[in-house]
Amino acid sequence: MSVNSSSPIISLRGINKAYAGGFxxxxxxxxxIERGEIFALLGPxxxxxTTLIGIVCGIVKATAGTVVADGYDIVRDYRAARAAIGLVPQELHTDAFESVWATVTFSRGLFGKxxxxVYVEKVLRDLSLWxxxxxxxMTLSGGMKRRVLIAKALAHEPSILFLDEPSAGVDVELRHDMWRMVRELRANGTTIILTTHYIEEAEDMADRIGVINKGELIVVEDKAVLMRKLGKKQLTLSLRQPMxxxxxxxxxxxxxxxxxxxxxxxSFDSQEEETGIAELLRMLNAHGIDFKDLSSSESSLxxxxxSLVQQSRETPA
Incomplete structure (x- = not known):
């Protein structure tokens, strides 16, 4: 099946998931999700x-809607779609009595590879598992088991990699190794979708940001554009005479x-910066309000x- 390289690598339309009891x-x-990007999905x-990731990966069945992954419908072409996806889940589920080499090699074979x-050795070396x-x-530490999960997800050379809270409970060394590998994978064309509670990681790593709350996507935007549009800035003026x-x-x-x-x-929006500050300073000068120092700061991701989550909570359902 030929896939248009300019088309999204993942496309979700009208996805709903309802559980018994009406939730x-x-x-x-x-x-x-665009090909070759790092997309961060944030939310409380x-x-x-995790439900959204589970649906794309075929672990959870959607109540309604369609998903296409790397050109394949995840229901009609389940095997082909799933073979394009690697998943690093939150939970540390591993084959406790197997060796690291055996379980990673087995994961590769599951997808017909x-x-x-040579490739398996490279993955293990990249993750300091060699x-x-x-x-x-069963003899490994929690951090090492997390590395094994990543190795298993990469074993069949997927074009899409999901990282569901990959930094939860891991040490700094693993986090550094993992993000170095993520950058290398993206450089080689792999699409990365991650969820994380470490928002500074999303700010550092992601190309685009999606924010989900109460089951609804409340914003999807290029990271730089999002921070420019929604980021607030502050200019603090230290006055020569108190007011x-x-x-x-x-x-x-x-x-x-x-x-x-x-x-x-x-306090001002990014768009107001050039004209707003100059006009404000002119008006302060007209009032004889003088300052001895000024400093600026801006919102982080x-x-x-x-702010976005708070706004969505205040919006009636």
Whole structure:
């Protein structure tokens, strides 16, 4: 089957998932994942992240909707679709009595891939597992077991890799190894979809961000565009003379006066930066308000995420 390289590698349309008792885990999710990108799916616990991943990977059955993965419908062409996907789950499920080498090699064979000891060795070396290749998995630490899960997910050379909370409970060394490998995989054309509670990782790694809450995608945007559109900035002016209150004709500006009257904070959107600051400084000068120092700060991705989730909670269902 030929696949258009410019088409999304994953396309979800109208995905719903309802459980017995009426709980709606996912609500009309539409999402396209582009080829070769790192896409971060963020959301609070219970938002629907793992359910969505489970549906794409064929572990969970959607109540309604369609999913196409690497050109294959995940229901009609299940085997081909699943062969394109590698999944690193949250849970540490491994073959406890098998050796590292045996379980990774077996995972490769499950997808009909011919033996390739050179490739398996490379994966194990990249994950610092080579020295443990003959060790029984039951003897490994939690961090090493997490490495084995990643190796198993990569064993059949998937074009799509899902990382579901891969950093949960792992040490700093593994996190560094994992993100180095993720960058290498992306450089070689693999598409990465990750969920994480470490929002700084998403800010550092992702090309695009999706935020899900209460089963609904509330935003999907290029990371840089999202931070530019939704990021708030603040300009803090340290005043030469303390103020008791803000003049009435400055009330329309987003100004906050410190309790001690020694500083004035101007909050603004990124789009307002060039014209807003200059105009504000002119108006302050007209009022004889002088400052001795100024500093600026801006929202992080975590600030934006918290704001979006809070807004969605306040929106009536």
């Amino acid at each position: 709606q885990a996912l609500k009309n999710v539409d999402l396209d 616990n219970g938002a629907g992240k 011919p033996p390739n000891p 020295e443990k290749r003959d060790a029984k998995i 008791s209150d803000i003049p009435d004709d400055l009330a329309a500006w987003s100004l906050t006066l410190a309790v001690d009257g020694q500083s004035l904070v101007y 975590e600030d934006i995420f918290v």
